[in-house]
Amino acid sequence: MTAVDTDIERRWELIRSKGPYGLLAFAALLSAATAAELTPGTTRRTAAAVLVAAGFGLQLWWGRASRTRPGPSTAGTWYYTARWALGFALTWLNPFFSFYVAAGYFDADELMSGRRLRWIGPFACAIAVSSAQAGGLPFAAWTQWVLFAGLLVVNSVILTVVGHLTTQQEERSRARAETIAELERTNAALQQALDENAALHAQLLVQAREAGVADERRRLAAEIHDTIAQGLTGIIAQLQVVANAPDLATARTHLDRAAGLARHSLGEARRSVHNLTPVALEHDGLPEALKGTVAEWAERSGVRAEFTTTGTAEQLHDEVSATLLRIAQEALSNASRHARATRVGVTLTFLGDEVILDIRDDGQGFDPLALPERTRTGGFGLPGMRARAERIAGSLTVESEPGNGTALSARVPLVPHE
Structure with missing residues (x-):
């Protein structure tokens, strides 16, 4: 998961954990400001106050319980249901408490276990919100029922579209996370292969260097054999003839040849030391x-x-x-x-x-x-x-x-x- 995804997830978690507190407090302030018109009677106001206190108590309890029950669970489903019931009762007393009910739009997936419940929960919240938008319960005229039905359809469509988009976004995020994980595994495997190739390359360099040294030794040995050794063989042959020469002229001729071979061999030896090019090819x-x-x-x-x-x-x-x-x-x-x-x-x-x-x-x-x-x-x-x-x-x-x-x-x- 990237740093951006982590930051977005952290913000959503903040909204899910602190949002109900803020919405309940905001709804309570609006309800208190409109109590004379929308919540007449001491009994209704007392009931609203008790239910608001119960709502805060429920939030405090779940704040502690959710630490040991992360993710969708049965306890989360019961908490979601109890919160909706409180919100619906408060909305009946004052339509502004529908803000508190709207908290159910954001955390149904995180609390409720079961795919159907994750759709039923937001739909139930839409009922309470639509009733508040239609003028508040109980309805005094049939036109309010018609308006309520229309608003419920609109809210349900909005919920469906938003839910579908949210699901697609989650799937894209999940696919992106899997792709990133796969890339990390591939990069790790590639790095391992590169390390192995580097070690193999170093080994090959050592072997090539050793092979080059051995080849150069064989080449030098062949050069010595083909030049100096052959020249010395010729010198020996000429000196053997000198030893058996019948006269001085013949001996001198072979001595001159031996001297020429010695000079030639010396030139070959010097040439071999420099660049191993035969003397005969120096000018021709x-x-x-x-x-x-x-x-x-x-x-x-x-x-x-x-x-x-x-x-x-x-x-x-x-x-x-x-x-x-x-x-x-x-x-x-x-x-x-x-x-x-x-x-x-x-x-x-x-x-x-x-x-x-x-x-x-x-x-x-x-x-x-x-x-x-x-x-x-x-x-x-x-x-x-x-x-x-x-x-x-x-x-x-x-x-x-x-x-x-x-x-x-x-x-x-x-x-x-x-």
């Missing part, structure tokens, strides 16, 4: 970087390698270029370490909204399903290349069988350079 696009990588690998490994670009080349997003270059570097490293190939072909294809990188070799091949469990699910070989492709919504497929070489294909979305 992906086709040029792949071409240089394939040529350097061929010179270092002694394996014939060819690079081809098909389609209309575009400047790709840095992440896409870095991913494909890292996949190519890992595939070439695997070819030199495991495939024992004599020929390798690398093709970069720009096809609509996709970029495809194919690496093929004529090496000894392998059975993908026969790989050790750790190699298929961990490490930084095929799983690392596949994870790189999937990180940018791409895919990696590998076709190989023993004795028939290996074909690797990475397909990623074509995302232009920003």
